[in-house]
Amino acid sequence: MxxxxxxxxxxxxxxxxxxxxxxxxxxxxxxxxxxxxxxxxxxxxxxxxxxxxxxxxxxxxxxxxxxxxxxxxxxxxxxxxxxxxxxxxxxxxxxxxxxxxxxxxxxxxxxxxxxxxxxxxxxxxxxxxxxxxxxxxxxxxxxxxxxxxxxxxxxxxxxxxxxxxxxxxxxxxxxxxxxxxxxxxxxxxxFTENDFAIFHPAGSLGRKLQPVSEIMRSGDDFRVACETETVRDVLVELSRPGRRTGAVVLTDHQGRLSGIFTDSDLARLFEKRREHLVDGPMSAVMTARPTTTVPDTLLPDAVQLMSQRKISELPVVDEDGMPLGLIDITDIIDCGIAIDTDFGSSSDSSNVAQSA
The missing domain is CATH 3.40.50.10490 (Glucose-6-phosphate isomerase like protein; domain 1)
Structure with a gap:
């Protein structure tokens, strides 16, 4: 032995x-x-x-x-x-x-x-x-x-x-x-960090240097709704088993990202005894103009942004502001990237407190 x-x-x-x-x-x-x-x-x-x-x-x-x-x-x-x-x-x-x-x-x-x-x-x-x-x-x-x-x-x-x-x-x-x-x-x-990532697509180094488009949640794993829908309807309609993120991305009538609503935001509605807002529009309780990133952002840069803003979910948008996906903090952990343990549990500066 x-x-x-x-x-x-x-x-x-x-x-x-x-x-x-x-x-x-x-x-x-x-x-x-x-x-x-x-x-x-x-x-x-x-x-x-x-x-x-x-x-x-x-x-x-x-x-x-x-x-x-x-x-x-x-x-x-x-x-x-x-x-x-x-x-x-x-x-x-x-x-x-x-x-x-x-x-x-x-x-x-x-x-x-x-x-x-x-x-x-x-x-x-x-x-x-x-x-x-x-x-x-x-x-x-x-x-x-x-x-x-x-x-x-x-x-x-x-x-x-x-x-x-x-x-x-x-x-x-x-x-x-x-x-x-x-x-x-x-x-x-x-020679840039992006160039380095291209030459190192495999292994733990490759996973850490890949663009967010490679790991963002999209399709059935990406919850998107219109800001005019009620909180209750959105949560019921988008409820599904399996892998899910703790956030819903909201869009305006043109389909552009307008806000984000997280599980923590929902919890705060009940903590502050504002549960009546569950039957109101998402626009009244969402965090408007949240922090976003673009598909070719490298994961370390996304991590730094999320750490600075103390957020756990980061929407990914195209050049026109259309939502493409979402980076969840658990996705980053899966890639083996060291993160700040003082991450927030909700979106940027939640405006729930200012809601009617």
């Missing part, structure tokens, strides 16, 4: 303590290296951003060994943040895959030493193809740097661990610079 927190010994074995100290030293060494590089980054980084930003083609990332694995991560980050990118293994490249590289592309070549034979073999061909090369490498004094159009320097770093041989500090810095390049490019291109 797995041990619980209460089963753990109060005294840490010496061997474990040494391992914890080693782990801390490695993490601190990598963190120090990142801090050093962050403080010494030069304008060549901006040159790389500008070159890639204005290239009409794609970013072709290449590297071998650990650098190749880092390159695949950089490709994934670029692709998901608005920069078309592909990974090209340098060995496969010289056996025909160079055919995927064309004029208008930019190659991002990764090599800590700058002397990787597989990568260097590509450079003469890329020059003939007139494809510019951005290099992320240790310094300017190596074969890759001398052939590249732009060089982003990693700096020289001692690898972590007792042997100081396995790529660790250098690959951490390389990955961080790749992330920085991808994200600065994304900002330069004006």
């Amino acid at each position: 797995p041990s619980s927190a209460h089963d753990r010994p109060d005294v840490i074995p010496l061997s474990h303590l040494e391992q914890l100290r080693d782990a801390e030293a490695i993490l601190r060494q990598e963190a120090d290296a990142l801090h050093e590089v962050a403080g010494s980054i030069t304008t060549t980084f901006s040159d790389a951003v500008r070159l890639i930003q204005h290239a009409p083609g794609s970013v072709i990332v290449t590297g071998v060994g650990k650098a190749g694995l880092i390159g695949q991560k950089i490709v994934a980050t670029m692709a998901s943040t608005g920069t078309r990118a592909y990974f090209l293994h340098p060995t496969e490249a010289v056996h025909g895959d160079l055919g995927c590289v064309g004029k208008g592309d930019v190659v991002l070549a990764l090599s800590n030493s700058g002397g990787s034979e597989e990568v260097l073999r590509l450079l003469p061909v890329l020059k003939r193809l007139q494809v510019p090369v951005v290099a992320i490498t240790r310094d300017l004094n190596n074969g890759l740097a001398r052939s590249a159009d732009v060089v982003i320097s990693l700096g020289r770093h001692t690898e972590a661990g007792e042997l100081r041989l396995a790529p660790s500090v250098s690959t951490t810095v390389m990955l961080a610079l790749g992330d920085a390049l991808a994200l600065v490019l994304s900002k330069a291109k004006g």
